[in-house]
Amino acid sequence: MGSELIFRGHEAQPMADSYSPKPLKPWFYVARPIRYILREQRLVFVLVGIAIATVGFTFFPTSRTSHGNGYVSIPNTFVEHDLAHYSQRPLYQQGVGLKTWNSGGKIPLGLKRKGLRIVVTGGAGFVGSHLVDRLIERGDSVIVVDNFFTGRKENVMHHFGNPRFELIRHDVVEPLLLEVDQIYHLACPASPVHYKFNPVKTIKTNVVGTLNMLGLAKRVGARFLLTSTSEVYGDPLQHPQVETYWGNVNPIGVRSCYDEGKRTAETLTMDYHRGAGVEVRIARIFNTYGPRMCIDDGRVVSNFVAQALRKQPLTVYGDGKQTRSFQYVSDLVEGLIRLMEGEHVGPFNLGNPGEFTMLELAKVVQESIDPDAKIEYRPNTEDDPHKRKPDITKAKEQLGWEPKVSLRKGLPLMVKDFRQRIFGDHKEGGATTTI
Numbered sequence: 001m002g003s004e005l006i007f008r009g010h011e012a013q014p015m016a017d018s019y020s021p022k023p024l025k026p027w028f029y030v031a032r033p034i035r036y037i038l039r040e041q042r043l044v045f046v047l048v049g050i051a052i053a054t055v056g057f058t059f060f061p062t063s064r065t066s067h068g069n070g071y072v073s074i075p076n077t078f079v080e081h082d083l084a085h086y087s088q089r090p091l092y093q094q095g096v097g098l099k100t101w102n103s104g105g106k107i108p109l110g111l112k113r114k115g116l117r118i119v120v121t122g123g124a125g126f127v128g129s130h131l132v133d134r135l136i137e138r139g140d141s142v143i144v145v146d147n148f149f150t151g152r153k154e155n156v157m158h159h160f161g162n163p164r165f166e167l168i169r170h171d172v173v174e175p176l177l178l179e180v181d182q183i184y185h186l187a188c189p190a191s192p193v194h195y196k197f198n199p200v201k202t203i204k205t206n207v208v209g210t211l212n213m214l215g216l217a218k219r220v221g222a223r224f225l226l227t228s229t230s231e232v233y234g235d236p237l238q239h240p241q242v243e244t245y246w247g248n249v250n251p252i253g254v255r256s257c258y259d260e261g262k263r264t265a266e267t268l269t270m271d272y273h274r275g276a277g278v279e280v281r282i283a284r285i286f287n288t289y290g291p292r293m294c295i296d297d298g299r300v301v302s303n304f305v306a307q308a309l310r311k312q313p314l315t316v317y318g319d320g321k322q323t324r325s326f327q328y329v330s331d332l333v334e335g336l337i338r339l340m341e342g343e344h345v346g347p348f349n350l351g352n353p354g355e356f357t358m359l360e361l362a363k364v365v366q367e368s369i370d371p372d373a374k375i376e377y378r379p380n381t382e383d384d385p386h387k388r389k390p391d392i393t394k395a396k397e398q399l400g401w402e403p404k405v406s407l408r409k410g411l412p413l414m415v416k417d418f419r420q421r422i423f424g425d426h427k428e429g430g431a432t433t434t435i
Contacts, residue, residue: 286351
């Protein structure tokens with residue numbers, strides 16, 4: 001038989017109840033933080049901190065006056081200067097970094113107004129570099145994109161080291177990924193010497209480059225400004241030219257890579273505006289002159305100035321009766337900024353309606369540089385327009401813009417810059433002079 005061990009007397013032992021702590025007294029929740037403060041002299045540190053803060057606010061009061069609504073007052077002089085400096089900005093941009101402007105001169109406590117982040121393609125070129133100067137001056141951050149075909153690093157070197165300036169060596173024919181608020185699209189050779197050098201590349205820059213920058217504007221929601229040209233009017237049959245005139249362009253001529261390229265760029269810009277909702281602006285630029293122009297770019301003003309300084313004959317093509325209108329670069333930059341900040345798409349003619357024949361321009365250059373300069377006549381170039389004069393009524397009415405600098409005032413500034421660059425005369429500083 002198997003044995004059986006029996007623990008007698010415990011067959012029916014009751015199971016012990018599970019452990020249950022005593023309920024905490026209500027005063028425990030009040031006493032616990034007090035004990036924490038008293039432990040290890042923490043109360044002393046709290047009292048010392050309060051005393052230091054009291055002394056600080058008593059003897060060093062803040063200069064800002066709170067109004068109890070989360071705002072602080074700022075001097076009226078700052079507000080007046082600030083509003084004047086940014087008065088051309090639309091409402092959607094005046095609130096960058098702020099919720100709103102208000103007449104009381106108050107800004108949200110702890111917030112500062114931030115400038116825009118702007119891309120300027122062709123920003124190392126003649127017009128682009130002057131535009132960059134203005135944008136940096138007003139407080140924006142600028143990214144210059146340039147492949148340096150006609151642009152020069154010297155035009156923007158004075159911004160090197162500025163944390164709000166960036167320079168990217170890039171061809172707009174290739175896509176570019178950036179986060180920006182505005183795009184000024186200036187990239188394209190603009191003088192006959194340069195755009196005829198590689199006509200296929202020129203039209204690719206106008207078409208593919210514009211497509212890439214419009215695509216960027218669409219992706220990031222940026223406003224896009226296209227710098228078109230008066231060449232879209234071709235050899236005009238209407239004088240002066242208004243924006244509604246469709247032009248008289250030779251589509252298979254030696255200049256068509258530029259003329260038709262810009263016309264196509266305008267088409268793409270408007271299609272993105274209508275079809276994709278991109279905010280766009282279009283400027284048609286007429287002849288512009290000033291410091292930083294390429295010295296031997298084949299354009300009439302730079303040709304005449306360089307030839308007169310070098311004691312060479314002034315070359316006039318054809319009979320010299322062709323007319324052009326010349327605007328100083330600072331006037332153009334002002335027009336571009338007003339167009340970008342305004343609420344009108346365009347296109348807008350941006351030029352000086354003062355009309356000069358080539359012979360009249362040659363005489364102004366003679367008066368400014370060398371009265372003894374000779375004039376030499378040469379055969380006219382193909383598809384050269386006979387008349388060119390902008391009607392700027394639309395820009396006056398909708399942008400409040402018109403040129404201010406006359407040819408006789410602006411030309412000496414350009415001469416000073418050319419003299420320094422041709423002869424290396426550093427006493428003639430002012431290569432960056434603008435009005």
